[in-house]
Amino acid sequence: xxxxxxxxxxxxxxxxxxxxxxxxxxxxxxxxxxxxxxxxxxxxxxxxxxxxxxxxxxxxxxxxxxxxxxxxxxxxxxxxxxxxxxxxxxxxxxxxxxxxxxxxxxxxxx
Amino acid sequence: xxxxxxxxxxxxxxxxxxxxxxxxxxxxxxxxxxxxxxxxxxxxxxxxxxxxxxxxxxxxxxxxxxxxxxxxxxxxxxxxxxxxxxxxxxxxxxxxxxxxxxxxxxxxxx
Numbered sequence: 186x187x188x189x190x191x192x193x194x195x196x197x198x199x200x201x202x203x204x205x206x207x208x209x210x211x212x213x214x215x216x217x218x219x220x221x222x223x224x225x226x227x228x229x230x231x232x233x234x235x236x237x238x239x240x241x242x243x244x245x246x247x248x249x250x251x252x253x254x255x256x257x258x259x260x261x262x263x264x265x266x267x268x269x270x271x272x273x274x275x276x277x278x279x280x281x282x283x284x285x286x287x288x289x290x291x292x293x294x295x
Numbered sequence: 296x297x298x299x300x301x302x303x304x305x306x307x308x309x310x311x312x313x314x315x316x317x318x319x320x321x322x323x324x325x326x327x328x329x330x331x332x333x334x335x336x337x338x339x340x341x342x343x344x345x346x347x348x349x350x351x352x353x354x355x356x357x358x359x360x361x362x363x364x365x366x367x368x369x370x371x372x373x374x375x376x377x378x379x380x381x382x383x384x385x386x387x388x389x390x391x392x393x394x395x396x397x398x399x400x401x402x403x404x405x
Binding site for chain 1: 299300301302303304305306321322324325326327329347348349350351353355363364366368370373374375376377378379380382384396398400401
């Protein structure tokens with residue numbers, strides 16, 4: 186599908202880097218940011234928090250161990266991971282090439 | 296996968312109603328709401344706007360014609376539909392049984 190202002194094929198936007206996990210901006214509104222986090226096998230994202238910002242990951246493809254508030258699970262396509270404001274979260278390890286749709290509200294500073 | 300506070304299987308939460316499209320709340324934070332819109336074939340959601348709130352649909356399963364700002368497309372699994380604040384959007388018609396993940400920031404009033 187060709188991407189337009191309103192219709193997006195996230196899988197087609199995925200980019201992978203050997204050096205570290207890649208972050209792709211998809212859309213940024215006044216209240217919500219949407220992007221991708223793309224991992225090669227073995228790559229990770231350190232546990233971190235977003236002060237005052239709610240976040241989710243949705244696994245689009247692959248398999249990764251994701252941690253929220255110290256609860257770590259190995260999750261695959263279709264799993265939604267909810268990281269409410271101020272709750273520590275991160276990607277412990279991607280077990281395969283993995284693409285996560287990420288949403289953050291309010292948007293992070295550019 | 297069993298659902299916990301932070302890990303959710305949206306597909307397992309889907310509910311369908313003969314009378315009209317079903318709405319399921321998944322998670323509600325101070326800044327973001329996540330839910331499902333579930334359609335039987337032929338069901339729809341009238342075009343509407345959210346004043347000041349950014350919204351997306353992600354097609355989890357099925358096939359539906361979705362409209363944003365007058366642009367209508369028939370979309371299937373994996374397509375992300377971005378409806379920024381104050382831009383009219385709706386589901387013209389579900390062509391199959393369809394499940395949409397929906398995110399809205401800031402959350403709608405309960």
